[in-house]
Amino acid sequence: MFKGLVGLVTGGASGLGRATVEQLLKQGGRVVICDLPSSPGQETAKQLKENVAFVPVDVTSEKDVKNALQTTIDKFGRLDVVVNCAGIATASRVYNFKKDQPFDLKSFQKTIEVNLIGTFNVIRLSAGLIGKNAPDADGQRGVIVNTASVAAFDGQIGQAAYSASKAGVVGMTLPIARDLAKQGIRVVTIAPGLFRTPMMEQLPEPAIKSLEATVPFPPRLGHPQEFALLVQSIIQNPMLNGETIRLDGSLRMQP
Numbered sequence: 001m002f003k004g005l006v007g008l009v010t011g012g013a014s015g016l017g018r019a020t021v022e023q024l025l026k027q028g029g030r031v032v033i034c035d036l037p038s039s040p041g042q043e044t045a046k047q048l049k050e051n052v053a054f055v056p057v058d059v060t061s062e063k064d065v066k067n068a069l070q071t072t073i074d075k076f077g078r079l080d081v082v083v084n085c086a087g088i089a090t091a092s093r094v095y096n097f098k099k100d101q102p103f104d105l106k107s108f109q110k111t112i113e114v115n116l117i118g119t120f121n122v123i124r125l126s127a128g129l130i131g132k133n134a135p136d137a138d139g140q141r142g143v144i145v146n147t148a149s150v151a152a153f154d155g156q157i158g159q160a161a162y163s164a165s166k167a168g169v170v171g172m173t174l175p176i177a178r179d180l181a182k183q184g185i186r187v188v189t190i191a192p193g194l195f196r197t198p199m200m201e202q203l204p205e206p207a208i209k210s211l212e213a214t215v216p217f218p219p220r221l222g223h224p225q226e227f228a229l230l231v232q233s234i235i236q237n238p239m240l241n242g243e244t245i246r247l248d249g250s251l252r253m254q255p
């Protein structure tokens with residue numbers, strides 16, 4: 001089923017996105033990596049060699065995303081699967097009483113802009129292209145997978161912006177799945193817990209160790225490939241639609 005499938009992965013140069021790119025290629029798919037011009041996307045595409053292309057994209061830009069979709073058509077002729085992984089993690093309390101300073105509004109807006117509006121921008125622009133595919137025997141034309149976070153449900157201190165952005169992704173999953181149901185396009189969101197990626201590796205190792213200890217089982221950070229395996233399952237299972245799946249080792253984040 002993956003042979004010849006064409007996927008577009010945002011944030012595909014790093015972490016969960018990169019693991020997804022590798023998994024889709026391993027299964028015989030072809031992939032367009034969309035990531036910031038400053039990301040290692042070009043080197044990643046070179047390392048992975050065949051059936052892969054990198055397009056510099058800021059997911060918040062209509063022009064960039066349209067350009068990536070045009071490249072997808074020019075290079076591979078179709079689009080079957082979109083995986084939205086691009087995202088940023090920010091942390092700040094709503095009010096810093098030590099500095100007598102409120103949360104910086106620009107930082108709040110940027111987090112919403114990238115994580116929520118960027119995800120929506122990619123969905124709205126790619127849906128038309130996926131909708132042009134001939135339906136399979138089940139009437140399916142393609143699949144869109146988004147990445148939220150367990151912070152959408154149990155946001156910690158300092159995560160008002162990040163949690164709001166990810167809760168927005170969870171909130172729009174069902175209505176968008178309903179919007180696209182008649183065209184046979186499924187929409188599913190993954191809410192990861194703690195995964196070992198460059199986003200997480202900014203933390204000192206002792207902080208990572210103490211985070212790992214909060215995961216009931218397995219008591220460790222997730223491997224990016226475990227995220228990619230869920231993306232694969234979602235693509236394979238036509239009954240999954242309009243839902244957010246937690247992938248977190250039963251973690252519930254503490255305040």
Ligand SMILES: NC(=O)C1=CN([C@@H]2O[C@H](COP(=O)(O)OP(=O)(O)OC[C@H]3O[C@@H](n4cnc5c(N)ncnc54)[C@H](O)[C@@H]3O)[C@@H](O)[C@H]2O)C=CC1
Pocket residue numbers: 010011012013014015016017034035036039057058059060085086087088089114118147148149150191192193194195196197198199200
């Ligand atoms: N690592 C973790 O524990 C968790 C990660 N997540 C989410 O998973 C997604 C992937 O995160 P990781 O792989 O961990 O992080 P990462 O930092 O390794 O990868 C994120 C990628 O997104 C790209 N990106 C950022 N802003 C962008 C923009 N405006 N346009 C295009 N690309 C952009 C970055 O260049 C980077 O390559 C993010 O949405 C993150 O919020 C959610 C829960 C847990």
Ligand SMILES: C[C@]12CCC(=O)C=C1CC[C@@H]1[C@@H]2[C@@H](O)C[C@@]2(C)[C@H]1CC[C@]2(O)C(=O)C=O
Pocket residue numbers: 089091149150151156159162192193194195199200203207
């Ligand atoms: C805010 C956290 C946790 C506390 C800490 O010592 C450092 C952090 C920075 C990276 C954050 C940490 C945690 O809140 C979980 C997230 C937000 C992490 C980045 C991705 C993250 O794993 C996530 O999205 C979880 O759902």
